[in-house]
Amino acid sequence: MDAGGGAPPALRCLAPPATSAGVVDVAISLNGVQFVQTGAPLAFRYLVADTPRVSAMTPAVGPEDGATNVTLHGTNFVAMSAADGMLVCRFGDAMVNATFVSGAALRCTAPPAALALAGATLVGSGAVLVQMSLNRQEFYSGAPFAYMPRTGTLLPPVPSSKGLRGGSVALVARSTALDPHFA
Numbered sequence: 001m002d003a004g005g006g007a008p009p010a011l012r013c014l015a016p017p018a019t020s021a022g023v024v025d026v027a028i029s030l031n032g033v034q035f036v037q038t039g040a041p042l043a044f045r046y047l048v049a050d051t052p053r054v055s056a057m058t059p060a061v062g063p064e065d066g067a068t069n070v071t072l073h074g075t076n077f078v079a080m081s082a083a084d085g086m087l088v089c090r091f092g093d094a095m096v097n098a099t100f101v102s103g104a105a106l107r108c109t110a111p112p113a114a115l116a117l118a119g120a121t122l123v124g125s126g127a128v129l130v131q132m133s134l135n136r137q138e139f140y141s142g143a144p145f146a147y148m149p150r151t152g153t154l155l156p157p158v159p160s161s162k163g164l165r166g167g168s169v170a171l172v173a174r175s176t177a178l179d180p181h182f183a
Helices: 113-117
Strands: 022-026 042-046 053-058 061-063 069-075 088-091 094-102 105-109 127-133 139-148
Touching: 053 127, 069 127, 069 139, 088 105, 088 139, 113 139
Parallel strands: 053 139, 061 139
Antiparallel strands: 022 042, 053 069, 069 105, 088 094, 088 127, 094 105, 127 139
16 A cells, blocks of 8 residues: 555456446445445546547658647547546657647657657658557557658659649659658
């Protein structure tokens, strides 16, 4: 029960599985017979009946200085107030607030690579894993995100002209390779 480090004593309890979202009362007992009543009732909120899952992210690449607005796609995302700051995306080791879009989409902004990569485990072709959380403690499945340099020069599009109806693809290239890399 000692939380250590001068913190007040604490109990750690394992929340049992639930079949639906909602608030439940919490009762504390040291012997399974007598339950402690505190001044205010204790409550625990189950947010979803199933585990949130991230299946994809768009875009999956952004500049090293961050600021890329990304959408996480998946299932069982929960609408939460932005004011409570509990709904987050984690890019490698850096957490950023997320915005609920729907039960299948969240939006967040990629932090700078220097923050995301500090101590992070790289995945795939040198990308960090982006995960989501409903409480800043438990993180759910993720998708890779790669940081790219902003160096290089854009080359003119090919072809550089087309009729008014458009319809053809114009290729815009860079003078440097587009492979993800990390500083």
